[in-house]
Amino acid sequence: xxxxxxxxxxxxxxxxxxxxxxxxxxxxxxxxxxxxxxxxxxxxxxxxxxxxxxxxxxxxxxxxxxxxxxxxxxxxxxxxxxxxxxxxxxxxxxxxxxxxxxxxxxxxxxxxxxxxxxxxxxxxxxxxxxxxxxxxxxxxxxxxxxxxxxxxxxxxxxxxxxxxxxxxxxxxxxxxxxxxxxxxxxxxxxxxxxxxxxxxxxxxxxxxxxxxxxxxxxxxxxxxxxxxxxxxxxxxxxxxxxxxxxxxxxxxxxxxxxxxxxxxxxxxxxxxxxxxxxxxxxxxxxxxxxxxxxxxxxxxxxxxxxxxxxxxxxxxxxxxxxxxxxxxxxxxxxxxxxxxxxxxxxxxxxxxxxxxxxxxxxxxxxxxxxxxxxxxxxxxxxxxxxxxxxxxxxxxxxxxxxxxxxxxxxxxxxxxxxxxxxxxxxxxxxxxxxxxxxxxxxxxxxxxxxxxxxxxxxxxxxxxxxxxxxxxxxxxxxxxxxxxxxxxxxxxxxxxxxxxxxxxxxxxxxxxxxxxxxxxxxxxxxxxxxxxxxxxxxxxxxxxxxxxxxxxxxxxxxxxxxxx
Amino acid sequence: xxxxxxxxxxxxxxxxxxxxxxxxxxxxxxxxxxxxxxxxxxxxxxxxxxxxxxxxxxxxxxxxxxxxxxxxxxxxxxxxxxxxxxxxxxxxxxxxxxxxxxxxxxxxxxxxxxxxxxxxxxxxxxxxxxxxxxxxxxxxxxxxxxxxxxxxxxxxxxxxxxxxxxxxxxxxxxxxxxxxxxxxxxxxxxxxxxxxxxxxxxxxxxxxxxxxxxxxxxxxxxxxxxxxxxxxxxxxxxxxxxxxxxxxxxxxxxxxxxxxxxxxxxxxxxxxxxxxxxxxxxxxxxxxxxxxxxxxxx
Numbered sequence: 001x002x003x004x005x006x007x008x009x010x011x012x013x014x015x016x017x018x019x020x021x022x023x024x025x026x027x028x029x030x031x032x033x034x035x036x037x038x039x040x041x042x043x044x045x046x047x048x049x050x051x052x053x054x055x056x057x058x059x060x061x062x063x064x065x066x067x068x069x070x071x072x073x074x075x076x077x078x079x080x081x082x083x084x085x086x087x088x089x090x091x092x093x094x095x096x097x098x099x100x101x102x103x104x105x106x107x108x109x110x111x112x113x114x115x116x117x118x119x120x121x122x123x124x125x126x127x128x129x130x131x132x133x134x135x136x137x138x139x140x141x142x143x144x145x146x147x148x149x150x151x152x153x154x155x156x157x158x159x160x161x162x163x164x165x166x167x168x169x170x171x172x173x174x175x176x177x178x179x180x181x182x183x184x185x186x187x188x189x190x191x192x193x194x195x196x197x198x199x200x201x202x203x204x205x206x207x208x209x210x211x212x213x214x215x216x217x218x219x220x221x222x223x224x225x226x227x228x229x230x231x232x233x234x235x236x237x238x239x240x241x242x243x244x245x246x247x248x249x250x251x252x253x254x255x256x257x258x259x260x261x262x263x264x265x266x267x268x269x270x271x272x273x274x275x276x277x278x279x280x281x282x283x284x285x286x287x288x289x290x291x292x293x294x295x296x297x298x299x300x301x302x303x304x305x306x307x308x309x310x311x312x313x314x315x316x317x318x319x320x321x322x323x324x325x326x327x328x329x330x331x332x333x334x335x336x337x338x339x340x341x342x343x344x345x346x347x348x349x350x351x352x353x354x355x356x357x358x359x360x361x362x363x364x365x366x367x368x369x370x371x372x373x374x375x376x377x378x379x380x381x382x383x384x385x386x387x388x389x390x391x392x393x394x395x396x397x398x399x400x401x402x403x404x405x406x407x408x409x410x411x412x413x414x415x416x417x418x419x420x421x422x423x424x425x426x427x428x429x430x431x432x433x434x435x436x437x438x439x440x441x442x443x444x445x446x447x448x449x450x451x452x453x454x455x456x457x458x459x460x461x462x463x464x465x466x467x468x469x470x471x472x473x474x475x476x477x478x479x480x481x482x483x484x485x486x487x488x489x490x491x492x493x494x495x496x497x498x499x500x501x502x503x504x505x506x507x508x509x510x511x512x513x514x515x516x517x518x519x520x521x522x523x524x525x526x527x528x529x530x531x532x533x534x535x536x537x538x539x540x541x542x543x544x545x546x547x548x549x550x551x552x553x554x555x556x557x558x559x560x561x562x563x564x
Numbered sequence: 565x566x567x568x569x570x571x572x573x574x575x576x577x578x579x580x581x582x583x584x585x586x587x588x589x590x591x592x593x594x595x596x597x598x599x600x601x602x603x604x605x606x607x608x609x610x611x612x613x614x615x616x617x618x619x620x621x622x623x624x625x626x627x628x629x630x631x632x633x634x635x636x637x638x639x640x641x642x643x644x645x646x647x648x649x650x651x652x653x654x655x656x657x658x659x660x661x662x663x664x665x666x667x668x669x670x671x672x673x674x675x676x677x678x679x680x681x682x683x684x685x686x687x688x689x690x691x692x693x694x695x696x697x698x699x700x701x702x703x704x705x706x707x708x709x710x711x712x713x714x715x716x717x718x719x720x721x722x723x724x725x726x727x728x729x730x731x732x733x734x735x736x737x738x739x740x741x742x743x744x745x746x747x748x749x750x751x752x753x754x755x756x757x758x759x760x761x762x763x764x765x766x767x768x769x770x771x772x773x774x775x776x777x778x779x780x781x782x783x784x785x786x787x788x789x790x791x792x793x794x795x796x797x798x799x800x801x802x803x804x805x806x807x808x809x810x811x812x813x814x815x816x817x818x819x820x821x822x823x824x825x826x827x828x829x830x831x832x833x834x835x836x837x838x839x840x841x842x843x844x845x846x847x848x849x850x851x852x853x854x855x856x857x858x859x860x861x862x
Contacts, residue, residue: 073803148800154777155760160802245778251761252776285660288672294682316763317774318781322704326696330689334682340649341681347656350668354661365653373646377638380696382631382703386620386770389763389798452619454767456798459806463794545667550674 032117035520037124038102039419042412044128045095049405051135052086053486055079060479063472066464076460077146078138078165084149085169088269089176090131092404096272097183097218098127100411101211103419105187107513108208110196110531112523115189119182126179134172137165145169148458150262151232153243153254158236167236170229177226184218187211196512198531202296205511205534206289209296210275213303217264217271220307225261228254252319259310267306270400271299273407274339277361280414281343283509284358285350288535288547291342298335298342305332315384322381329379336372340365355507356429360410363437364403370441371399374448389458392451395444402440402482409436409489417502421518425500428492435485443478446471510535615640620770624793624814626786627703628770634699641688703771707784709752711820713743717755717762717775717797720804723839730827730836737807743795744813746820747787755781763798766812772798787814 022030031037059079062068071079102120106113114120137144142163147156151169154160191204191212204212232254234240241247243254282289289295305328311320312329343365352358374396377383387393409432417423450471455462462468505514515537516525529540539546618639622632716723721736724743735741745751755764757775765772768791773781797808815823827836 073806077800077803077805152761152800155800155802160760251778285668287668288670290672291674291678292672294678316772317776317779318783319776319779322700323697326700327689327693330693330696331686334685334689337685338678338682341652344649344652344656345674345677347653347660349671350656350660351662351664351666352657352660362653362657366650369646369649369653373642376642376692377635380634380638380692380700382627382634382696382699383638385703385772386623386628386631386767388772389765449619452621454765454794454796456763456765456796458800461806463809542667545670547670547672550671550677 032113032121033522034102034106034114034117034120035419037120038099038104040124041094041102041127042099042419044124044131045091045099048086048090048131049095050486050490052083052091053483055083055086057479057483059083060476062460063462064469064476066462066469068461071460073460074143074146077148077458078144080458081145081148081169082135082138085134085145085173087401088149088265089173090127090134092269092401092408093180093265094127094176095408096269096276097180097187097211097214098123100276100415101187101207101214101272102183104415104513105208105211106190106194107516107520107524108205108511109191109194109199110512110525110528111190111194112525114186115194116186120186123179123182123186126175126182130172130175130177130179132172133168133175137168140164140168150258151254152258153232153235153251154245156232156236156254157244167233170233170236174226174229177222177229180218181222181226184215184222187215188219191215196528196531198536199512202293203531203534203536205275206278206292206295206299207272207275207511210271210278210299213299214268214271217268217303217306221261221264221268224257225265228257228261231257252314252317255314255317256310259313260307262313263310264303264306266400267302270404271302273364273404273411274299276411276414277343277364277407278339278346279509279511280357280361280410281346283414283507284353284355284361285347286353286508287346287350288510288533288538289342290345290348291338292534292547295339295342298338301335302332305335312379312384315381316388326379326381330376333372333376333379340369340372355413356424356426356433357410357414357507359430359433359437360406360413363406363433363440364410367399367406367437367440368403370444371396371403374399387451389456390451391447391455391457394457395447395451398447399440399444402436402444406433406436406440409433412489414507415513417506418513418518418520421501422498423496423500423502423506424492425496428488428495432485432488432492435481435488439478439481439485441478443475443482446474446478450475505537505541508538508541510538512536515540618642621768623770624768624787624789624791625771626788627699627784628768629788630699630702631770634695637695638692641692645688704783706752706782707750709750709784711746711749712752712754713745714754715743715756715764715775716758717764717801717808718758719760719802720797720808722808722810725836725839726824727840729824730829730832731824732827732832732836732839734839735810737804738809740809740811742792742811742813744815744820744823745785745787746817747790747814749786749817751785751787753783753785755783760801761799762801762808764795765798766793766795768793768812774799790814790816 021027028036028040058071059076062070062076102114140163142165144165147161147166156166191208195204231240231242235243241249243249243251245251278289278295309325309329309332311325314320315322315325378387378393378396413424413429450468453468455468502518504516504518507514512528513520515529529536533539533547535547615636616639618635620632620635622629712727714725714727716725721734721739722741723732723734724741725732733741733743755773755775757777759777761777762775763772764775769785773783775781791814793812793814795810795812797805801808
């Protein structure tokens with residue numbers, strides 16, 4: 001068995017022989033380096049987040065009064081459609097599995113690059129042009145797509161939604177869908193075949209494990225969406241009647257196809273962020289991940305169950321088998337709960353360091369707890385009957401996705417130094433955290449009450465009702481705070497631009513990416529430590545402190561560490 | 565009476581070592597936890613029948629009330645589980661905040677604990693599922709009904725037709741057509757859509773159901789008291805979705821009969837026939853014959 005991996009120190013010995021390729025923008029456009037592609041993904045997706053966030057602020061401003069006149073009814077439909085589309089399709093997923101995963105997974109498993117670097121580049125360009133295609137709908141005569149991010153048939157057919165904005169939405173989504181599928185292929189191949197010697201499956205960091213399960217879910221779910229979109233396009237333009245009653249089609253089929261992709265998609269979005277939070281909590285508690293293997297099995301269970309819960313979005317259609325989807329949806333709370341207890345167990349008796357990244361992770365835990373508990377309510381059909389399509393549902397999934405946003409910023413504060421070589425300002429970071437965390441609660445909690453009081457979602461105006469208006473106003477205040485927190489983040493990038501060099505391992509972290517330089521060299525490593533657990537960097541730095549089970553009071557003898 | 569070993573024989577003896585300080589701490593903590601739990605249980609027992617509403621309301625129909633009780637059950641378990649977990653998070657964060665550069669004990673596994681937090685949630689989930697089944701079966705059952713209302717959703721309004729009579733109510737957007745129905749009667753609803761998907765939602769009934777093109781959705785309301793309630797389309801259906809309002813007016817059975825009788829004139833008869841014909845053409849092949857014949861009032 002190979003214990004130590006030596007690689008020739010090409011860059012150190014021949015620093016000027018590494019690249020003779022193009023420079024500047026041409027270098028960026030032709031790059032197949034996973035770090036460059038990952039960073040492009042990250043920056044593009046954060047831009048999408050800012051645009052989608054601006055739409056959200058417009059929506060909240062419109063709802064601050066019952067008869068808001070900021071936008072028209074038609075513009076309002078475009079706004080919430082594109083807000084949802086940007087955040088789900090163009091921000092959350094690409095940020096996680098295109099951005100951070102692309103940068104981190106190869107380094108975490110000791111690989112020099114992704115398995116298929118050129119396919120990886122193709123993924124990014126498909127994503128970028130898919131995003132631009134979807135957004136270009138705003139410049140067409142009929143405006144952007146306006147049938148909601150779920151595009152329910154038959155509202156999305158050519159009769160009810162004529163105009164090219166909808167076609168551009170379908171086309172853009174097809175392109176980004178292929179980008180996701182290619183990234184899924186790439187991640188699977190990389191994780192299965194490019195692990196460094198000693199990096200067994202059960203020594204992979206949780207983030208990499210979660211990305212593997214995410215990639216498998218992408219491969220299972222996204223082709224279904226792609227097929228559905230092609231059917232929808234055929235219905236719109238080629239005279240098929242797959243989703244229209246008049247020609248013998250079935251409108252509900254679209255919902256089945258959409259949610260068969262859409263519910264795994266929820267976990268495709270969530271699992272990467274769970275992985276980020278796991279790494280952050282372990283590092284800033286100075287402890288190994290509690291219940292490491294249990295957490296992996298929980299992730300696999302979530303992946304498996306997520307393929308059998310899609311119709312809980314369709315309880316009120318009256319055409320699905322309620323008990324089956326109810327028990328499956330309730331059961332998925334169990335592995336998610338296991339993760340929650342693993343995170344708490346990791347902090348337990350640790351030394352919790354309140355860095356910005358850790359604060360974001362703690363904010364994630366609390367926000368995700370609220371979203372998770374209310375999700376259990378929605379899994380029960382009789383309770384879904386009176387909350388479906390009301391603001392209660394909106395509040396529930398915004399608790400979840402805002403928890404993911406907290407985790408995303410935690411990930412940026414934690415891994416940003418590794419990617420760029422420079423730290424972000426911690427003081428501004430903490431201002432951002434408190435604005436974001438408190439803003440999220442002020443934004444979502446009134447919406448729960450609004451929903452229970454009967455306000456439906458996707459309405460631009462609502463009946464005059466003082467309590468509805470008060471709750472909406474409070475929610476708008478929260479949305480403004482979230483907006484300010486994003487401004488604080490952008491300010492932070494400006495004020496700490498190349499100001500605080502970070503060194504290789506500023507957080508005394510665990511995993512391989514912290515063993516190499518910041519930013520990592522072209523093929524990631526000049527040397528690798530011995531990999532004997534899921535924390536090779538920690539084992540290298542603290543040979544006397546390997547992880548142990550609770551009952552073992554003697555610590556394993558420190559293994560001899562061999563370096564090049 | 566126990567004798568103090570220190571004074572026996574009038575000389576100093578070595579006292580037995582005190583138990584480790586940590587164990588005493590732990591015992592004290594357990595006592596505190598037990599006391600808090602007892603207080604909580606006592607508090608819940610004392611509050612008795614006045615369970616919190618958790619933001620929802622009991623509503624006006626028999627099934628809205630049972631759904632509300634299910635909601636309360638979920639609410640209580642949610643508050644207990646969520647409160648417990650939140651307390652653990654806050655405790656872990658505050659109690660174990662970094663005080664030194666020491667490396668804590670690198671505990672990674674505790675199998676009994678891991679099994680506990682796997683099995684207990686599974687049991688809770690099956691409990692919630694059992695409660696769900698009971699309420700759900702009640703809500704989706706189709707009991708014997710005396711009154712049938714055919715509800716047709718369209719862009720952007722509602723039409724309420726009463727098979728067996730000439731009564732017909734329809735209106736667009738904020739005209740708020742009124743669905744009149746008798747109290748304390750099983751009222752059967754046939755819900756259809758003539759174009760896109762709409763959501764038939766009455767907040768006071770704690771109930772919503774899609775009006776799906778090509779599908780006949782059937783359900784039953786049994787309203788317990790009279791009154792007028794607000795209803796609205798909840799599923800995005802295009803431009804005027806925000807304004808697709810209606811009202812449900814629950815009256816006494818006698819008032820209901822009087823109201824039906826006001827439509828006994830040739831003009832309303834012609835209108836009702838035309839409406840029935842128009843609706844029938846769109847969805848005739850999809851409506852089981854038994855559900856259209858059982859209407860009217862007796």
